[in-house]
Amino acid sequence: MAKTLTPRADEATPEKKAPRSAKPNGQWKIDGKQALNGNEEWKLDDDGLNVRDRILNTYAREGFDSIEDHDLHGRFRWWGLYTQRKPGIDGGKTATLSNEELEDKYFMMRVRIDGGQLTTQQARVIGEISRDFARDTADITDRQNIQLHWVEVENVPEIWRRLDEVGLQTTEACGDVPRVILGSPVAGIAKDELFDPTPVLEKIRDQYIGSHEFSNLPRKYKTAISAHPSQDVIHEINDIALIGVEHPELGLGFDLWVGGGLSTNPKFAERLGAFVTPEQAPEVWAGVTSIFRDYGYRRLRNRARMKFLLADWGPEKIRDVLETEYLGYKLADGPAAPVPEVSGDHIGIHEQKDGNYYIGAATTVGRFSGTKLIALADLLEANGSHRLRTTVYQKFVALDIPGDKVPAVVQGLNELGLAHAPSLFRRNTMACTGIEYCKLAIVETKDVATEVIAELEKRLTDIEDQLPAKLTLHINGCPNSCARIQTADIGLKGQIITVDGERMPGYQVHLGGQLADYTNKGEGNVGRTVRGLKVAQHELADYVERLTRNFVAHRESADQSFASWVLDADEDLLQ
Incomplete structure (x- = not known):
């Protein structure tokens, strides 16, 4: 312990200086909502969700040059839109040119596909949009989305109309919001899954995505949910993850993980040691997300992720704040999920719990097209299937294939460049x-x-x-x-x-x-x-x-x- 020195009575005591206060981190519950940087300022000025109306009624009519700067380089992301790179600019100029110099007057559009779940009708509509408005681009991302390019703002209303008709959206596919929810691509159909977590995923999506409650987070926020033994959603690198586990007394539920992320400062998520029932899962998700909203760091963008709050607080404090400030009850302690014994990419031919088959097939690094999406939908429907999934490994999984149709589907997949038995690399x-x-x-x-x-x-x-x-x-x-x-x-x-x-x-x-x-x-x-x-x-x-x-x-x-x-x-x- 440091020794305290007391001045003698006959010594003059120097005037004490007030301690230098640490700079605020922009934590709303501690520092208030004063904006400490430009991003936080425009986010407070107008919620990113509100730009949809301007896109529909102003920018789509008046064109790219009419778009206000904070909408173009900020709020458009809340609706899955980024300007894309202008062709011909080499990589040596990436760090030296401004957004305006780097960008083209076209957009990347990210179609949000929670859990990777698609019907063949939805896949066909995305393919038709790609063919009609995106120069036939349709890349599968490693977060289960489909990404289009060459989209013009004038065509966004029609694209949204077509997506809406089949229950798809681009809402919060980008931006400082809850991004797409990763889910097991074999949820509800795999013979070896612990239980089907799809109702949990759907409740979180339907209740909170597109809600102003969580439309202004410090930065992006990523979720993963799976109850498959392969833990097929890369849960270790998500801000929050719910991984299926069986509690010895309480039955089936989730192991709760928080604070994963990569980029230039990689950190794996940590277990909070809590067992979450399926009934509790949506409010637990909302509680952890609220912690990030209210206590996450907003002053510096490079520290505005859940992993930095976890590093400073530790999992014990995260859990305590979750239980005392947001849930109002204690979560049960729970076991860790067992170590996976099989791959989670689902490549190959596998029997479903209903006797049909699912077939996992590899793209080449996610590169696909709208024309091929339409052909894929046609192939599956011709063989009795109406569902498919995307994966976190840039792959497709075709569902519900009758046993006698498996050879025809495998042949058709190969003709589309989708390999069910690909090479190692x-x-x-x-x-x-x-x-x-x-x-x-x-x-x-x-x-x-x-x-x-x-x-x-x-x-x-x-x-x-x-x-x-x-x-x-x-x-x-x-x-x-x-x-x-x-x-x-x-x-x-x-x-x-x-x-x-x-x-x-x-x-x-x-x-x-x-x-x-x-x-x-x-x-x-x-x-x-x-x-x-x-x-x-x-x-x-x-x-x-x-x-x-x-x-x-x-x-x-x-x-x-x-x-x-x-x-x-x-x-x-x-x-």
Whole structure:
């Protein structure tokens, strides 16, 4: 303990200075609602949800140049709209040009698909919108959405009308709001799920999405819900997650996780140790979301995520505040969900609980089209199915296939470029949007990934039978980690690099990231960055081939995972 010094009576006591007060963090319940930056100011001036009326009645009629700045670069996101990158601007200029210089007069539009759940009718309508208004673009994101490009503001009212007719929306697909709710793509149909959490997901969506109660959060807020044993919703990197578990006394419910996120400061979510019944789940979700709204940091955008509040408070305080200030009752203590024993990507042919089959099929890094969506809907309907799902791995799952129709559906999927038995790298490679459309990107991603997959499929045939079932390659166009590079065996962060004095597109290499899935006995970590290791874009296939061969040659045993090997491997084997 520090010793206190008391001045002698005959000594003059210097005038004490008032302690410097810490800067407020913009926490509404502590600091009040005074806006501490420009984003918070325009959010308080006018709720992002209110821009819908201006889009319908002003901007769609008067065109792109009529759009007010804070609407264009802010509130439009509340309705799933971002301006996209102007073609021809290289990645070296991303950090030096303004929004106005980088952006085109076209929009990316994100169709919100909670739980990845689609009917064939909905898929067909998205495909028709893509064909008619988005130059046939329809990419599957790793958050179960479908993303369109080349959308003009004049066409947004008609797009919304068509979506509304089939029960779809773009509401809060982007922005400082509760984003799309991730859900198990086999909820309600898998033979091995604990229970169907769809009613919980639907109640949260119907009650809170598009509500002014949560339309002004400090920043984006991500939710994941699953009761499948594979824990197929990447729950460790969401702001809140509800994962199915069986309590020894209370029965089936959820294990509650809070505070996950990646970007430039990756952090896995933590368990609060609480058991949540399905009946409690919607109000628990609202309580945790309210904590973020009321106590989340708003002054600095780079700290305005739930993970920073969790880091400062700890899970015990989060739970205490949830129970005392927002729920008014104590949650029961609960067990952790068991470690998954199977993959959560659902690739392949699987029997449903009703005797029909579901078929998981891989796109190539999420790249798809409106024309193919229409054809996919036609294929499924012709074979007795009217439902499909998207996954967090940029894949499709076709549901309700009668047993005698499985061969025809498999053949049709393959003809559409959807593989039910893909190669290792096609199955396990993901890529973000990249410089093709994204204003934040520095390098190309999807076309590069497609070329790398094709090369590896040719080059590694001689060791194909020695490779593990899972070896993930994630390619991101900037540091923000939309493609989850810190959770991949091989994660690649796009940047401009210098080789022999020449500047060119390349990637910083991140190795051995892993979620707590079936491949690593429940131990997740964000891997390692190999000091100084950067790979030029044109040498990417060479590098991944070399690294893969080193792994096969130097691993301890045939069942050692890549992540386990790479975390202890000598750096010369990783070059």
